[in-house]
Amino acid sequence: xxxxxxxxxxxxxxxxxxxxxxxxxxxxxxxxxxxxxxxxxxxxxxxxxxxxxxxxxxxxxxxxxxxxxxxxxxxxxxxxxxxxxxxxxxxxxxxxxxxxxxxxxxxxxxxxxxxxxxxxxxxxxxxxxxxxxxxxxxxxxxxxxxxxxxxxxxxxxxxxxxxxxxxxxxxxxxxxxxxxxxxxxxxxxxxxxxxxxxxxxxxxxxxxxxxxxxxxxxxxxxxxxxxxxxxxxxxxxxxxxxxxxxxxxxxxxxxxxxxxxxxxxxxxxxxxxxxxxxxxxxxxxxxxxxxxxxxxxxxxxxxxxxxxxxxxxxxxxxxxxxxxxxxxxxxxxx
Amino acid sequence: xxxxxxxxxxxxxxxxxxxxxxxxxxxxxxxxxxxxxxxxxxxxxxxxxxxxxxxxxxxxxxxxxxxxxxxxxxxxxxxxxxxxxxxxxxxxxxxxxxxxxxxxxxxxxxxxxxxxxxxxxxxxxxxxxxxxxxxxxxxxxxxxxxxxxxxxxxxxxxxxxxxxxxxxxxxxxxxxxxxxxxxxxxxxxxxxxxxxxxxxxxxxxxxxxxxxxxxxxxxxxxxxxxxxxxxxxxxxxxxxxxxxxxxxxxxxxxxxxxxxxxxxxxxxxxxxxxxxxxxxxxxxxxxxxxxxxxxxxxxxxxxxxxxxxxxxxxxxxxxxxxxxxxxxxxxxx
Numbered sequence: 001x002x003x004x005x006x007x008x009x010x011x012x013x014x015x016x017x018x019x020x021x022x023x024x025x026x027x028x029x030x031x032x033x034x035x036x037x038x039x040x041x042x043x044x045x046x047x048x049x050x051x052x053x054x055x056x057x058x059x060x061x062x063x064x065x066x067x068x069x070x071x072x073x074x075x076x077x078x079x080x081x082x083x084x085x086x087x088x089x090x091x092x093x094x095x096x097x098x099x100x101x102x103x104x105x106x107x108x109x110x111x112x113x114x115x116x117x118x119x120x121x122x123x124x125x126x127x128x129x130x131x132x133x134x135x136x137x138x139x140x141x142x143x144x145x146x147x148x149x150x151x152x153x154x155x156x157x158x159x160x161x162x163x164x165x166x167x168x169x170x171x172x173x174x175x176x177x178x179x180x181x182x183x184x185x186x187x188x189x190x191x192x193x194x195x196x197x198x199x200x201x202x203x204x205x206x207x208x209x210x211x212x213x214x215x216x217x218x219x220x221x222x223x224x225x226x227x228x229x230x231x232x233x234x235x236x237x238x239x240x241x242x243x244x245x246x247x248x249x250x251x252x253x254x255x256x257x258x259x260x261x262x263x264x265x266x267x268x269x270x271x272x273x274x275x276x277x278x279x280x281x282x283x284x285x286x287x288x289x290x291x292x293x294x295x296x297x298x299x300x301x302x303x304x305x306x307x308x309x310x311x312x313x314x315x316x317x318x319x320x321x322x323x324x325x326x327x328x329x330x331x332x333x334x
Numbered sequence: 335x336x337x338x339x340x341x342x343x344x345x346x347x348x349x350x351x352x353x354x355x356x357x358x359x360x361x362x363x364x365x366x367x368x369x370x371x372x373x374x375x376x377x378x379x380x381x382x383x384x385x386x387x388x389x390x391x392x393x394x395x396x397x398x399x400x401x402x403x404x405x406x407x408x409x410x411x412x413x414x415x416x417x418x419x420x421x422x423x424x425x426x427x428x429x430x431x432x433x434x435x436x437x438x439x440x441x442x443x444x445x446x447x448x449x450x451x452x453x454x455x456x457x458x459x460x461x462x463x464x465x466x467x468x469x470x471x472x473x474x475x476x477x478x479x480x481x482x483x484x485x486x487x488x489x490x491x492x493x494x495x496x497x498x499x500x501x502x503x504x505x506x507x508x509x510x511x512x513x514x515x516x517x518x519x520x521x522x523x524x525x526x527x528x529x530x531x532x533x534x535x536x537x538x539x540x541x542x543x544x545x546x547x548x549x550x551x552x553x554x555x556x557x558x559x560x561x562x563x564x565x566x567x568x569x570x571x572x573x574x575x576x577x578x579x580x581x582x583x584x585x586x587x588x589x590x591x592x593x594x595x596x597x598x599x600x601x602x603x604x605x606x607x608x609x610x611x612x613x614x615x616x617x618x619x620x621x622x623x624x625x626x627x628x629x630x631x632x633x634x635x636x637x638x639x640x641x642x643x644x645x646x647x648x649x650x651x652x653x654x655x656x657x658x659x660x661x662x663x664x665x666x667x
Contacts, residue, residue, distance in 0.1 A: 070640030070641045079630065082631075083634030098583075100583070103584055103585075
């Protein structure tokens with residue numbers, strides 16, 4: 001027993017050294033891609049895993065290992081990644097609990113020939129080959145005004161309900177939106193108010209907008225707190241059908257607003273597409289069909305392709321639009 | 335386990351009920367060792383990736399840092415006290431090291447800051463318990479929030495990163511082939527603690543205090559001083575663990591090592607230390623560390639979800655503690 005163990009141990013070690021630094025995949029062996037999430041049991045990530053399985057079915061001969069820790073700590077995620085390195089998976093696609101703490105273990109994974117990418121929540125550049133953002137600031141800025149304009153073919157007045165005046169993301173998206181206002185003639189931005197991402201303050205600000213601008217046509221709230229509060233304010237004011245609430249929100253929280261008609265449509269990333277794209281990219285990199293370098297275009301199956309910037313990061317797509325046709329499918333997911 | 339069964343009418347009480355060999359065979363450590371071997375064999379059959387030197391080496395990182403603290407914690411629990419602030423001490427020590435690093439300190443200075451913070455935290459706990467006579471469980475629940483709270487105030491949602499490259503050795507370096515620095519440190523500390531607990535007067539004093547603190551006091555043992563030293567040691571080990579963990583992560587966040595105190599206590603109890611004090615051994619804790627490491631790593635290789643792992647560890651703990659008692663009851667009946 002002891003002797004056998006020892007020889008196996010030695011054999012294993014030589015095998016490991018032999019494989020180090022190469023990513024050659026033996027033919028017919030399935031490509032094993034690990035989708036590592038922040039924590040198991042979260043609807044958003046379960047949906048991403050569904051997308052990953054879909055990608056695996058499209059690719060063929062691909063095995064998805066959907067895994068993650070029980071709680072959202074970096075230490076627990078490192079333990080998970082260590083066991084994936086031990087299994088010699090071909091690729092790891094991770095949504096990180098900590099952008100820095102995962103770097104050493106992911107570096108080790110890359111040294112042993114494993115393709116490493118991050119998606120959703122990124123890792124510092126030295127710890128991954130590329131990062132897939134769900135969307136990009138210009139795409140989001142364009143999407144929020146487009147959603148409002150699509151319902152207003154003859155033009156109209158819109159107002160913005162943001163979070164805080166110092167919220168970096170919000171301000172970037174609003175700036176990007178203002179840049180493309182010219183593409184939507186007839187749409188006039190009358191005011192920008194701040195609800196501080198508090199439900200009651202956002203509600204009062206939305207009420208104030210409707211009182212100050214009785215002919216207001218739409219409220220754009222690129223925040224998941226603000227959009228729900230604004231929709232409630234519109235319902236309570238009896239202005240459903242006159243004022244359309246749109247922006248960025250979560251399907252589970254917005255299902256009521258879509259049902260009542262206070263919101264015709266809103267947008268947010270689609271976790272299924274995200275899991276699908278991450279898997280497609282991981283497969284392309286692991287099998288050598290693509291290389292992660294600035295400027296590279298990496299194919300993502302039905303999602304088109306992603307172009308990498310100087311940090312080897314790329315944006316997947318426009319935010320996904322949710323309306324009465326698909327809200328029921330997504331409201332139970334996230 | 336020298337429980338006295340009903341003695342014969344003559345009331346002749348033998349020195350030993352069992353021969354030393356018999357006693358060793360029936361000891362907790364032997365049972366644990368069998369469990370560890372069983373898990374090892376089961377793992378090698380369950381996963382083709384288990385018996386690989388590098389993989390086994392990686393697996394040791396799952397427990398080495400916690401086990402270092404578990405050694406000092408074992409002594410503390412044997413003496414009848416407990417320290418629940420150990421994970422928070424790691425957070426504070428790591429934060430202090432990060433601050434020192436940001437201020438331009440080189441690696442030796444960073445190490446000193448980590449160890450110094452650990453010692454200071456341990457001394458703080460020790461003074462509160464021994465000088466003011468407060469129950470250690472209450473004191474350390476308080477300092478658990480206090481120490482980590484300071485880290486949160488300093489860092490908020492930020493992180494210290496950019497530790498010097500030679501600092502990485504302590505959590506990522508290898509001394510020889512697959513033998514990591516952490517594993518060597520773990521082994522050296524295990525020997526030191528085993529010697530201190532089992533072969534020195536200090537070790538005997540720890541047992542004496544745990545069995546009967548008043549009796550120990552009257553026997554000339556300076557109970558308060560021994561307990562203070564034990565808190566100091568626990569703080570020191572937390573500081574050393576903080577160095578290893580910070581080096582392994584290459585960064586500091588205030589949530590570092592969150593929830594580790596319970597895993598450390600689990601390791602100590604699984605190792606056969608009586609949670610009420612008075613008995614236990616370092617070899618037991620060492621084997622328990624391997625058992626926990628092997629179980630989590632083996633299940634990880636099978637991609638078993640973390641929640642199932644927690645259930646298995648819990649079942650293992652209850653099982654290993656309950657089985658010997660059920661066994662002796664069944665034999666007595």
